[in-house]
Amino acid sequence: MARNGVFSRRWRAEEFDYLCPSLDSDEVHVLAVDDSLVDRKVIERLLKITSCKVTTVDSGRRALQFLGLDEQESFVRFDGLKVDMVITDYCMPGMTGYELLKKIKGSSFREIPVVIMSSENVLARIDSCLEEGAENFLLKPVKLSDVKRLKDYMFSEDRSRTESKVMNKRKLPETSSDDPSKPTLSPSPSIDMSSTPSSEPSSSPGTFSSLLYTDSSSNSNVSSMPSSPDSLTRRLKMRSQDL
C-alpha cells in the first residue's frame, strides 16, 4: 500500500461528501456509509450533534478507499485522518454493509468498531453481522437517542472491552421527552401528541420482535453491560410495562 504522504492526483476531494483535513485528536471521527443521500444527511447531523467529526461516503468501495484498504495502490490517506468508528447501511448496491464489515474485520483495521444500520429487522441478518464482528446493529430510522447511547457506550471512559458483544439496539419506543435534550436544540413544536390515533408504540417495523431478541441476549449479558445502572433499571422497567 503506497503511503508515502504524497497526495495522489487521482484522489478527488469531491468524491467524498465531507473532508476533514485537520482533526482534533480528542474528537471521535466517524466514517458513515450510506447510498441514500437523505440518510447520509441525517446520520451526519446526528453524529455532529453528538460532537463527532463525520466523513460520509456513498458506497462500501469509497469507504475502503478512504480507509486506504482499496486494492488500487494509487489511493493514499492523509495522515491524522484516523477513523474511530464506521457506521454503515446494510442494503447498498455493489458492496453491502455486511461485505464491507467483513473486509474491514479481515484487514489491518479490524480493531475499528463497525456499526450496521438497517431498515429491516431480520434476525438472521443481525446474527450474521454480530458474528462477523459488528459492534452494534441499529434499526432505521436512526434516532438521536440511538446515536447518543452508541457514542456514550463506545467512547466513555469506563467502557470495558473484555466482555463479549452486548446488544444495545433500540428496544422500546422512546418519546422525545425522554431525551435529555441539549440546550442548543430548538424546542419541538407544542403539539399534543396524545390526540393522534396512531397510538402504535413505534413507527419502526418489528419493534416487538426486536424486543424479544433483546430479552434473550441481554439476560445473558446483563452482568457485562457497561451502561449506567439507572438506565438499565429504566430499560427493565419499561420492558416489563410493555409486556
Added chain:
Amino acid sequence: MLNNAAHYSKSGQHARRRLTQYGYPQVAAKTGLPLWMLGLGVERLRADMNRLLALLFHQGVLDEQYLQLQQLQDESSPNFVSEVVNIYFQESEKLLRNLRFLLEFSDYKKMGVHLNQFIGSSSSIGAKRVRNVCVAFRVASEQNNRLGCLRALELLEHEYCYLKNKLHELFQFRATDRAAKTASSYSQVSSPALKQKPKWRKLG
C-alpha cells in the same frame, strides 16, 4: 390561505404576502408598527402552524421521525429540515418517474429495488403514509401483480403530492414566522415612526 403549492418559491415574496394576511401590512411595507399588534399576529401564525402539524400527525401523513428531524435543527443548522426534505423530494420524484417507466416494461425486480430506496428515505423523514403505500406496492411487485402495481403507483403519486403540498405549507409558515421575527426586531431597532411610548417586549 395560499393553496397552490406548486408555485411556492423560496423567496421572501410569499412570506411577505403571508405577513399581510396575518395583519402585518405596515411591517410588510417596512414602517413602524405598534408591538402589541405584532405580538398577536405571531401567536396566531404559530397556532396555525401547530394545527397543521397536528393534523398531519392525526392523518398519519407524518410520524415521530419528523419530530426527530426538527430536534436536529438549531442555530448552527437552522434549515436542516427543509434541506433534508428537499433532497427527499428530488430523490422521490426521480424514483416515481423510474417506477412508472419500469411498470410500462413490467420490470418487477427493478421496481422492488427502487421501492426499497423509497421506503428507506420515506421512513427517514417520517413520511409514514408514503412509506406504507410503498410497502404495499412492493408486495404487489413481488407477486408480479400488474394491476396491483398500477393501483399502488397511482395511490403513491397521490400520497406523495399531498405530502409535498403540506410540507411546503409548513415551510411557508416557518418562513413567515422568521420574517415576522426579523421585521419585529427591525422595527424595534429603528423606529422613528413610533410616536407613542413604546413598551418594548421581546417576542418569543
